[in-house]
Amino acid sequence: MVDTETHLKKFQKELSAGTVSLVLLAVLARSDEPLYGYQIAKRLEQTGDPLLGGKQSALYPVLRNLSGAGLAESHVEPSVSGPPRRYYRITTLGRQVLAEWAGSWRTTRDSVDSVLEGNLK
Amino acid sequence: MTAVLPRSIPEYLDQLRAALRGADPALVQDALYDAEEYLRSELAANPGMAEADLIASVASSYGAPDEVADIYRDTEVQVTRALRAPPPPPRASASGRFFGVASDPRAWTALFYMLLSVATGIVYFTAVVGGASLSGGLALTIIGIPVVILFVGLVRVLSLVEGRIVEVLLGERMPRRPVYASRELPWLERIAAMFTDPRTWSTMLYQLLMLPLGIVYFTVAATLGALSLGLGLGGLAALLQGFGLPMGELEFNGGVIDGPGGAAIVMLVGTLLFFVTLHLARGIGRLHGALAKQLLVKTSQQ
Numbered sequence: 001m002v003d004t005e006t007h008l009k010k011f012q013k014e015l016s017a018g019t020v021s022l023v024l025l026a027v028l029a030r031s032d033e034p035l036y037g038y039q040i041a042k043r044l045e046q047t048g049d050p051l052l053g054g055k056q057s058a059l060y061p062v063l064r065n066l067s068g069a070g071l072a073e074s075h076v077e078p079s080v081s082g083p084p085r086r087y088y089r090i091t092t093l094g095r096q097v098l099a100e101w102a103g104s105w106r107t108t109r110d111s112v113d114s115v116l117e118g119n120l121k
Numbered sequence: 122m123t124a125v126l127p128r129s130i131p132e133y134l135d136q137l138r139a140a141l142r143g144a145d146p147a148l149v150q151d152a153l154y155d156a157e158e159y160l161r162s163e164l165a166a167n168p169g170m171a172e173a174d175l176i177a178s179v180a181s182s183y184g185a186p187d188e189v190a191d192i193y194r195d196t197e198v199q200v201t202r203a204l205r206a207p208p209p210p211p212r213a214s215a216s217g218r219f220f221g222v223a224s225d226p227r228a229w230t231a232l233f234y235m236l237l238s239v240a241t242g243i244v245y246f247t248a249v250v251g252g253a254s255l256s257g258g259l260a261l262t263i264i265g266i267p268v269v270i271l272f273v274g275l276v277r278v279l280s281l282v283e284g285r286i287v288e289v290l291l292g293e294r295m296p297r298r299p300v301y302a303s304r305e306l307p308w309l310e311r312i313a314a315m316f317t318d319p320r321t322w323s324t325m326l327y328q329l330l331m332l333p334l335g336i337v338y339f340t341v342a343a344t345l346g347a348l349s350l351g352l353g354l355g356g357l358a359a360l361l362q363g364f365g366l367p368m369g370e371l372e373f374n375g376g377v378i379d380g381p382g383g384a385a386i387v388m389l390v391g392t393l394l395f396f397v398t399l400h401l402a403r404g405i406g407r408l409h410g411a412l413a414k415q416l417l418v419k420t421s422q423q
Contacts, residue, residue: 037155038162045182055184060155061196064297085158 020062022105025090025098028072034087037063063088071097126180128173130160133186140190145197146418147284150296152193159183220396227292228399231406234290235342241286242335245279245328252276253325266312273315280324280417283331293410296418320417327416334409342402349394356388 027040035043040063041056063086066072071094076084090098127133134153141149163179164172184192222228252272259265284295315321363381 036158036162038159038166041159041182042166055188055192056159056182057156057184057189058192058196060159061151061193064151065196079161085162 016058019105020058021066022098022101024059024062025066025071025094025101028066028088028090029095029098034075034089036085036087038085040088066094070094127176127186129176130157130164130172133160133176133179136186137189140186141193144190144194145294146414147294147296148193148197150418152189156183156189219400222396222399222403225399225403227406228403230290230292232342232346232399232402234286234406234409235338235402237286237290238331238335239339240335241283242331242333245283246332248275248279249325249328270312270315273321276321276324276328279328283327283413284417287410287413291406291410291413293414295414323416327413330416338405338409341405342398345394345398345401349391349398352387352391353395354391356384356386356391359384360388 023044024040027043028035037060041059044056044059063072063074067074067088071091072088073091074086074088076086078084127136134156137153137156138149141152160176160179160183163183164170164175167175183189252275256265256269256272259268281296285297287293288295360381363384
């Protein structure tokens with residue numbers, strides 16, 4: 001049997017590089033209250049596998065990235081269970097960017113689907 | 122390298138630290154902090170579960186230490202590429218390299234850091250000297266211990282603040298999270314750890330150094346900046362006056378500035394000096410960034 005797993009892994013890694021930011025921003029946009037890393041990870045767990053087999057530790061650097069780019073803002077609150085937690089909340093800029101990203105995602109998804117389903121002449 | 126599965130949170134963090142060996146120390150500090158937040162939240166969410174079982178389940182959701190290390194290494198490369206302003210295109214000619222410094226934001230922010238450092242230097246120096254003498258004086262009394270703890274805490278907060286300033290203005294990657302401290306130890310040992318941690322001392326050394334360094338940086342930046350601007354603009358004004366433009370009360374006569382030729386030379390010298398100042402600021406910025414990294418971050422991981 002030819003080993004296809006490495007190809008799958010590589011593909012998933014490249015694919016998720018962009019979608020993780022989109023998914024995280026969407027989770028933050030849907031939440032009324034600021035969320036911290038662990039909460040976001042658990043919310044994503046309920047929706048299936050948006051990380052495409054990736055590990056949840058990948059979320060933290062991306063969250064920091066979003067915050068660094070001004071799409072999310074963050075603050076630290078002490079916690080009883082461990083180190084102080086960093087809570088994230090989406091910014092106005094983040095919402096605008098999310099709308100554009102979502103549009104771009106839908107366009108890509110539709111065109112990829114139509115190619116896969118053979119709707120080409 | 123697949124080590125034995127860790128059985129406790131400190132073991133997990135130790136393995137993660139080992140797996141990240143050789144990575145940027147600031148990245149290591151952030152990765153350890155994130156992992157601890159996740160692990161402790163997981164522990165709090167599953168009260169009945171044994172720590173070893175919990176770590177085993179975390180290895181498949183959060184990732185085993187090796188995997189986490191790889192993820193942080195990869196993401197760091199992507200993030201730095203995406204977030205940092207692209208470096209200015211390299212210039213081939215010597216004059217391009219000399220004047221190109223003006224389009225490098227790093228040179229301008231480093232110049233600003235040099236001007237700012239006298240203020241931050243005074244704050245750090247005062248905090249360390251004041252805190253140390255207060256702690257020393259009160260050490261004999263019962264309120265000495267809380268004062269010492271507050272003092273070390275203040276030193277750490279200021280260290281994190283300085284890290285942010287250095288990263289933004291000088292471009293040296295610094296930690297975005299406080300250093301990981303073991304929460305398992307009894308409080309007396311944690312206080313002892315504050316004093317045996319070389320980072321506590323190197324941080325205080327850095328904060329003391331910041332006063333003389335800040336004064337030197339400020340003096341150099343202010344003197345060279347004022348001198349080059351004065352020469353450049355003064356030369357320009359004299360030149361314009363030489364062409365018959367009214368300059369109000371200003372009068373240029375005598376010395377080298379007499380005549381359009383002298384004025385042009387003065388203006389040229391001022392302009393060149395300004396570019397030299399920018400080069401100097403960028404160089405000092407790099408050196409100071411390395412110093413901050415060494416004293417504020419690296420000593421904690423040796």
